[in-house]
Amino acid sequence: MRRVLLPHAISDAAPAATALLHDLSGLSMGTSWSVRLAAEAGVDLASLQHGLQQQLDDVVAQMSHWEAGSDLGRYNRAPAGSRHVLPAAFFDVLSFALEVAQASGGAYNPCAGALVNLWGFGPTGRYDQAGFTAPTPDQLAAACASLQQLSLAPDAATRSVCQPAAVQLDLSAVAKGYGVDRLAYYLQSQGYGHYLVEVGGELRGAGVKPDGQPWWVALEQPPVQDGAAALPAPIVLALHGLSVATSGDYRRYFEQDGQRYAHTIDPRNGWPISNALASVTVIHPQCMAADAWSTALTVLGPQAGLRLAEQQGLAARLLCRHADGTYSETLSSAFVSMLDQ
Known part of the structure; x- marks a missing residue:
């Protein structure tokens, strides 16, 4: 049986009676992006497409660790002790990332790029x-x-930060x-209030479709192999003034000497996570x-992750994979409060 999540605040604003559904899409950040827009038939889609792509190109130019010429790339190569004035968006995103790092006790850390690179999930030595x-335990301990x-x-x-000593920023998490948010901000600035934005599976929605229905999206589920136990009942969310993102251990990983290494690294010990969490989904106004x-939350694991979600008031779903092939889920109280029961 399918379960339903509803936002606490619902606006009664609706698209124009003659609005149509328009689709735009493109490529950025090594993945694809898409926008579904409820608007009049006369929308200049070519101009809108260009403006949307520019938003993501700007994020890449500032924050990509894959582009050597980005602001982040230049920071990562800067000498120890230097200080750098960052573009406003870069500084704001980095500042928020540092706040999450502090609140999570270092379970997330935007300065952990060197560890990501050691495990082959960075731009080189993959x-x-x-x-x-x-990497060897000695290499990890040193990092x-x-x-x-x-x-x-x-x-x-001054919007500035120090480069203490060969820090390798990685803002991929x-x-x-933020790119999703930028697309949403741009649409709002152009007078559009009814849309569904997606970048690489992360989503943000506002308003409703031309038929008055919300933007229904299914929460991401891990793939289930033949013979494996069924997952908990699927969940659909009315993405109305909300964003949703999922972190999963099944997206990128490699196997070596019979050991499976997920792409999510615990910066506190340097090792890929191995805490039974298959995925964590968070719903929030900001993507x-x-x-x-x-x-x-994924790095923290089921118990500590749920505690932090409750402390921060996060609507979170933590899905565990057990040794016998079964799955179980834990829902934060903010998540439960959104269930249509």
């Missing part, structure tokens, strides 16, 4: 390239030790969600927040 080997001593000393007045918090 796990799927010839010659890759998993974690240096990570614990870092301080970027952000200064909001927050920048995609940037849903993206970052879903990663932090």
Whole structure:
């Protein structure tokens, strides 16, 4: 039986009676993006497409660790002790990421790029390239030790941060969600209030469709192999003034010497997570927040993750995979309060 999640606040604003459904899409951040828009027939789709793509191109130019010429790439190569004035968006996203890092006790850390690179999930020396080997415990210990001593000393007045010593920023757990938000902000700035935005599976919705129905989306589920136990009943969400992001251990991983290594790294010990969580879904007004918090909760694991979700008032679903092939879910109280019961 399908379960339904509803937002607490529902606007009665509706598209024009003659509104149609328009679709736009493109590529960015190594994935695809799409927009479904409820608007009049005369919309200049070409201009809108260009403007939307520009928003994501700007995020990449500032925050991509894959682009050597990005602002983040230049920061990562900067000498120790240097200080850098960042573009406003970059500074805001990094500041939020650092807040999540502090609140999660370091379970999420935007400064953990060196660890991500060691495990082959960064832009070079990747796990799927010839010659890759998993890092040694000594390498991980050294990387974690240096990570614990870092301080970027952000200064909001000047939008500047310090590069203490070869810090490798990696905003991949927050920048995609921010990209979703940027598309939504752009649509709002152009006078559009009814849309569904998606970048690489992360979503944000506002308003309703031309038929008055909300933007219904199904919460992501892990793939179930033949013979495996069924997952808990699926959940659909009315994405009305809300965003949703899911972190899962099934998205990227590699196997070496019989061991499976997921792409989500615990910055506190340097190792890929192995805490039974198959996925964590977070629902939040901001997709940037849903993206970052879903990663932090995933690293923390079922018990500590749920505690942090309750402390932060997050609507979170934590899905565990057990050794016998069964699944169980834990829902935060904010998530339960949205269930249509």
